[in-house]
Amino acid sequence: MPTARLTIDPHFTVGRVDRNVFGGFVEHLGRHVYDGIYEPTHPTADADGFRADVVELVKELGVSTIRYPGGNFVSGFRWEDSVGPRDERPRRLDLAWHSTETNEVGLHEFATWLDKVGSDLMLAVNLGTRGTLEALDLLEYANLPGGTALSQRRIDNGRTDAFGVKMWCLGNEMDGPWQLGHRSADDYGKIASQAAKAMRQLDPSIELVVCGSSSAHMPTFGEWERVVLTHTYDDVDYISCHAYYEEKDGDLGSFLASAVDMDGFIETVVATADHVKAVVGSEKTINISFDEWNVWYLSRFQNVDRIEGLDNWPVAPRLLEDVYSVADAVVFGNLMISLIRHADRVTSASLAQLVNVIAPIMTEPGGPAWRQTTFFPFSITSRLAQGEALELKLDAPTYRTAEYGEVPLVDAVATHDADAGRSAVFLVNRSQDEAVTLTVDIAALGDASVLEAHTLADDDVYAKNTLAEPERVAPRRNDSVRIEGGELTITLPPVSWTALSLG
Incomplete structure (x- = not known):
């Protein structure tokens, strides 16, 4: 059995884990809003038409800030369509996903839903x-307490208090040729700077996210960030990163190492941002909003699920409803490890998305809601990862991948909350056929004991939770964990994700 060794010392920190790293993303796409969070005829629907079973699952997931309403959807969106009396709202074509948007759920309704799930609103504007x-206009409508035509319009529409939106995205994936209004880095940087300056004149307290590359594999990656930040560096607070991963051509080994790619993506964007900081002579530091990330089988959408036809614009079609396996969940948990280990610079992130659409939560119209395999790494990490992310020393065997070369069999991150006297360790074993015995030096944590030990694994790495078997996969207590003489030992099954809580 392979062995690995990890050393944890709370004196060596990376940065505080910002709660906004556990954000989500709701886009008007497929059955995310309609039949997902909103289904007035469902047996659990509340007085506002929202599914109470979904509300409870989102609360359990532990989502902080939720980015809305897109995504590609926002680049064709007229925000005015989504407010005012419902029977007066227009039906519009959504070119991004070739669907019809009814605008039955808009800004006010979504804010009501956020109050139910206990999350904050992060708004994207259409650039x-x-x-x-x-x-x-949207900023004035949302954030100004009163005294103007737009703020009064909000009040007349039923919201006396301002929405008070803190975080705003300046468009979405403007580097992508698929995006309505796609621009060059130079052209986008100019309009983003203009919009940011104007929005700050109205509300100086807001935080602004400028669009970075929609993938580290875009041909303009790196140069896009440099040019856009050269225009906007002193106007914004964050630059975005987006990344999706899928198993390709049966290459499970490379797929399990996807976090290696995310690490490189983050570190390249940080280096580019700091280069621009030096060139422009700024004293501020730009952080990363990783506001789209997930496992997404994009190739299936491109080859099978795409909707076409001038006379074919369905309402809330079944789109991007990936069903996730144990292997997907292990990669997903590893991506969360990557985000946390960069806590000094990744201070906001949004899981894309939440319900039905590449989501940890699935629903059936008129029927149940259930947790996908990816639900568990998010909910447990969101609950346990508190305080400071720690610098770790990890010694583990490696294996060769076709895509990333030699990578460690084990990956890990740890957090420590001195005030609460709690620590957490998150681990993955990427081996497809061997368990790994991990020894963790925890002497620096003092007299620690194991409070929780969760492992997600299965003899069938492609096992999934479905409508027919909604509880096929779930984390189990890892009974192999032991502490003796300042060392913790634990066995990590093949293709597994593990979370430990120590106190």
Whole structure:
């Protein structure tokens, strides 16, 4: 059995884990909103038409800030369509996902749902087909207490208090040729700077996210960040990163090492941002909002699920409803490890998405809601990862991948909350056929004991939770964990994700 060794010392920290790293993303796409969070005829629907079973699952997931309403959807969105009397709201074509948007759920309704699940609102403005004036109008409508036509319109529409939105995204994936209003880095940097300056004139307290690359594999990656930040460095607080991963051509070994790619993505963007900081002579530091990340079988959408036809614009079609396996969940948990280990610079992130659409929560119209395999790493990590992310020393055997070369069999991150006297360790074993015995030096934590030990694994790495078997996969207590003489030992099964809570 392979062995690995890990050393944890709370004196060596990376940075505080920001709660906004456990954010989510809701886009008007497929059955995410309609039949997902909102289904007025469902047996659990509340007075506002929202599914109570989904509300409870989102609360259990532990999501902080939720980015809305897109995504690609936002680049064709007219925010005015989503407010006011429902029977007066127009039906519009959504070109991004070739669907019809009814606008039955809009800004006010979504804010009501956020109050139910206990999450904060992060709004994206349309810099694809619209611009600075529309962004200003939305900001005034949302954040100004009163005294103007737009703030009064919000009040007349039933919201006396301002929404008070703190975080705003300046468009979405503007580097992507698929995006409505796609621009060059130079053109986007100019409009993003103009919009940011104008929005800060109205509300200086807001935090702004400028679009970075929609993938580290875009041909403009790196240069896009440099040019956009050269225009916007002193106007914004964050630059975005987006990344999705899937198993390709049966290459499970490379797929299990996806976090290696995420690590490189983050570190390259940080280096580029700091280069621009030096060039422009700024004293501020730009952080990363990793506001789209997940396992997504994009190739299936491109080859099978795409909707086409001038006379074919369905309402809430079944789109991007990936069903996740144990292997997917292990990669997913490893991506969370990557985000946390960069806590000094990744201070906001959004899991894309939450319900039905590449989501940890699935629903059936008129039927149940259930947890996908990816639900568990998110909910447990969100609950346990508190305080400071720690620098770790990890010694583990490696294996060769086709895509990333030699990578460690074991990956890990740890957090420590001195005030609560709690620590957490998150681990993955990427081996496809061997358990790994891990020894963790925890002497620096003092007289620690194991409070929780969860492992997600299965003899069938492609086992999934489905409508027919909604509880096929779930974490189990790892009874192999022992502490003796300042050392913790634990056995990590093949293709597994593990979380430990120590106190």
